[in-house]
Amino acid sequence: MRGFGAFLGKEFREIVRTWRIWVLPGIVLFFAISGPPLAKITPELLSSFVPADSGMVIQMPDPTYVDSYLQWTKNLQQIVLFTVIIMFGGxxxxxxxxxxxxLVLTKPLSRTAFVISKTLSALVLLVVTVCVGALATWGLTYAIFAEAPLAPIAQATGTWLLTGALFLALMVALSAAMDSQAGAAGLGFLGFIVLSIATLWKPAMDYSPAGLLSAPTTLVMGESATLGWPIATTVALTLACVAAAVLVFRKREL
Amino acid sequence: MSAAIEVAGLTKVYGAKRALAGVDLTVPTGSVFGFLGPNGAGKTTTLRILTGLAAPSGGEARVFGHDVVSATNQVRADIGFLPDVPGYYEWMTAPEFLRFAGSLFGIGGRVLDERVEALLDLAGLTGVRQKIGGYSRGMKQRLGVAQALINAPKLLMLDEPTSALDPIGRKEVLDMISSLGGRTTVFFSTHILSDVDRVCDTVAILHEGRVVTQAPIGELKSRYGTSKLVVGVTEGADALAAAFRAEPWAAEVARGDNGSIKITVADLESARRAVPAMVAAAGVGLTRFETGEVSLEEVFVDLVGGER
Structure with a gap:
C-alpha cells in the first residue's frame, strides 16, 4: 500500500476543491431540507387539486414525523442511490x-493503494453527507411536527448506508474494469433493477442485500425487521467488489 | 559503463498486431539517449513496458538491473517519467502538484521544499499562481519534466516531450533536457530528428518494432557518412553525373547546387580512384572532392526506407 496516505490526502483535497463537494452533498441536503415541509403540506396540496364544487372530499390523516422520515428514506432509496451510481461510474x-x-502510477504508488484510497474517500463523502442530511431532516422534523424520535431515522439511515456502500463498491469495480463511465453507470442501474426484482422473492429478502433495499421504510414505520443475513451478505459483497476492483485494476494496462 | 536500461528480445502483441517484434537495446548510464523512430514504430509501447504501465508479451527488460515486471517498486523508485500527453489534476497549482508528486516518493520537509523551489525555477514556473488547468501546452510540458525530476531520479524517461509544442516551447523543453546532461541518464523518445541531433549523445533507431541500429551519434554519422561523396566541378556537372550513374561503384547519384554532385557509393575505394580520372577525362576543373557530411535525417531515411 505504498503512497496510500499521500494519495488519500489528494483525494480529500480534490473532493473539497472540485465539483464533487457540490453534487452529492447538494442533492442530499436539498432533499433533507425540503422533505419535512413537503410532508407537512402534502395533504393540503392533494386536497387543493379537488375542485371545490365537485362535492368530493379527500380525507387524509394528519401528517406526522413518520411521513417526514418516509420522504427522507424514499429519496435515499431512489435519487441518492442513482446519484451514487452516476457520480462514481467514472x-x-x-x-x-x-x-x-x-503520471501517479509510475511513481511509488501501488495500484492497490490507488483503488483503496479512491474507495475510502468516496465512502467518507457518502457517509458524512448522508449523516448530515439525516440530522437536517431530524431537526426540521422536530421543528415542524414537535416530535422526532432519533432511533427510527438513525436505524433507517444506517441501513441505507450499507446499501449505498455496496453500490459504491460495485461502481468502483465496474469503473476499474471498463473505460466508459456511462457503461459502468448502465451496469450499476442494471444491478439496482436486479436487486429490486429480487425483493419479490422471499429467500432473497431473507438472505441477500435485497433485504436491505426496503428496510429503511420498514424501520421508520416502526415495524420490526430481521436484518442479520442481509447485513452480513451486503458487507461481504461490498468487500468482494472492492477486492475485485483491486485485482482487475492490477492486471489492467494503462 | 554499466547499463541503465537493458532490453532483450522484447515483444508486445495486441491481438493480431505486433507492436514490438524483439527489441534489443542497451542504454549506458549517464547518456542522453535518443530513442528515434517513425510514428507507430513502438517507442511508446517500449516506454510503457519499462515504466510498468504495460506487460511485455515476451523477452525481458531491466532498469538498473531490476526486472520491470517482477521488481516494479524498485524500478519506479529510480525513475522519473513524462508521458507523451501528461495528465494533471488541473485544480492544483504547480507547487502543489510538485509537493504531491514528492509525497508519493515519501519525500517531505526541507528536502521537498528545496526541490520544489529548484524545479519551479528550472521549469520557469516560479511565481506562477495560476492553476494547472490554465497552463499552455509548453508550461505543462515543462512542469512535466519538473515533476519527473522530483525524486532526483537515476533515469529520466521522456516520451515525445516536444512533439506537440511550438518552436519556443520546444526550445525551452530541449534546454531543460540539455541542462540535465551528466547529472542523470536521460532516455528520450521522439520522431523529431533535429531534437535528437541537438541534445542526445547516443541514439537507437526503432522501426516496425525492432531496433535497426544503436550507436553514439557521431559514430553513426561517420559510419554512414563514409558511403557518401560530394564532387564539385567547374562545368558539365549534368554530363558527369550521368557518367557516374553508369559506374558499378555508384549506388545513387544526385545533383546538388553550384556544380556539385552527391554520390552514394557502394565501393568507396573504387570511387576515390575513378572520380578524379573521370573529371580529368571530361576536361573540367575539380573544385570539391570530399567524403559527404551525412545528417541524422539521411541515416534515418536510409534505415527506415524513407518512412516518417
Missing part, C-alpha cells in the same frame, strides 16, 4: 482516461 476510469493515473 471513479477509476476518469483518471485512466485523463492520464493522471499514468
Amino acid at each position: 471513479i477509476i476510469s476518469v483518471e485512466k482516461k485523463s492520464g493522471t493515473a499514468t
Whole structure:
C-alpha cells in the first residue's frame, strides 16, 4: 500500500476543491431540507387539486414525523442511490482516461493503494453527507411536527448506508474494469433493477442485500425487521467488489 | 559503463498486431539517449513496458538491473517519467502538484521544499499562481519534466516531450533536457530528428518494432557518412553525373547546387580512384572532392526506407 496516505490526502483535497463537494452533498441536503415541509403540506396540496364544487372530499390523516422520515428514506432509496451510481461510474476510469493515473502510477504508488484510497474517500463523502442530511431532516422534523424520535431515522439511515456502500463498491469495480463511465453507470442501474426484482422473492429478502433495499421504510414505520443475513451478505459483497476492483485494476494496462 | 536500461528480445502483441517484434537495446548510464523512430514504430509501447504501465508479451527488460515486471517498486523508485500527453489534476497549482508528486516518493520537509523551489525555477514556473488547468501546452510540458525530476531520479524517461509544442516551447523543453546532461541518464523518445541531433549523445533507431541500429551519434554519422561523396566541378556537372550513374561503384547519384554532385557509393575505394580520372577525362576543373557530411535525417531515411 505504498503512497496510500499521500494519495488519500489528494483525494480529500480534490473532493473539497472540485465539483464533487457540490453534487452529492447538494442533492442530499436539498432533499433533507425540503422533505419535512413537503410532508407537512402534502395533504393540503392533494386536497387543493379537488375542485371545490365537485362535492368530493379527500380525507387524509394528519401528517406526522413518520411521513417526514418516509420522504427522507424514499429519496435515499431512489435519487441518492442513482446519484451514487452516476457520480462514481467514472471513479477509476476518469483518471485512466485523463492520464493522471499514468503520471501517479509510475511513481511509488501501488495500484492497490490507488483503488483503496479512491474507495475510502468516496465512502467518507457518502457517509458524512448522508449523516448530515439525516440530522437536517431530524431537526426540521422536530421543528415542524414537535416530535422526532432519533432511533427510527438513525436505524433507517444506517441501513441505507450499507446499501449505498455496496453500490459504491460495485461502481468502483465496474469503473476499474471498463473505460466508459456511462457503461459502468448502465451496469450499476442494471444491478439496482436486479436487486429490486429480487425483493419479490422471499429467500432473497431473507438472505441477500435485497433485504436491505426496503428496510429503511420498514424501520421508520416502526415495524420490526430481521436484518442479520442481509447485513452480513451486503458487507461481504461490498468487500468482494472492492477486492475485485483491486485485482482487475492490477492486471489492467494503462 | 554499466547499463541503465537493458532490453532483450522484447515483444508486445495486441491481438493480431505486433507492436514490438524483439527489441534489443542497451542504454549506458549517464547518456542522453535518443530513442528515434517513425510514428507507430513502438517507442511508446517500449516506454510503457519499462515504466510498468504495460506487460511485455515476451523477452525481458531491466532498469538498473531490476526486472520491470517482477521488481516494479524498485524500478519506479529510480525513475522519473513524462508521458507523451501528461495528465494533471488541473485544480492544483504547480507547487502543489510538485509537493504531491514528492509525497508519493515519501519525500517531505526541507528536502521537498528545496526541490520544489529548484524545479519551479528550472521549469520557469516560479511565481506562477495560476492553476494547472490554465497552463499552455509548453508550461505543462515543462512542469512535466519538473515533476519527473522530483525524486532526483537515476533515469529520466521522456516520451515525445516536444512533439506537440511550438518552436519556443520546444526550445525551452530541449534546454531543460540539455541542462540535465551528466547529472542523470536521460532516455528520450521522439520522431523529431533535429531534437535528437541537438541534445542526445547516443541514439537507437526503432522501426516496425525492432531496433535497426544503436550507436553514439557521431559514430553513426561517420559510419554512414563514409558511403557518401560530394564532387564539385567547374562545368558539365549534368554530363558527369550521368557518367557516374553508369559506374558499378555508384549506388545513387544526385545533383546538388553550384556544380556539385552527391554520390552514394557502394565501393568507396573504387570511387576515390575513378572520380578524379573521370573529371580529368571530361576536361573540367575539380573544385570539391570530399567524403559527404551525412545528417541524422539521411541515416534515418536510409534505415527506415524513407518512412516518417
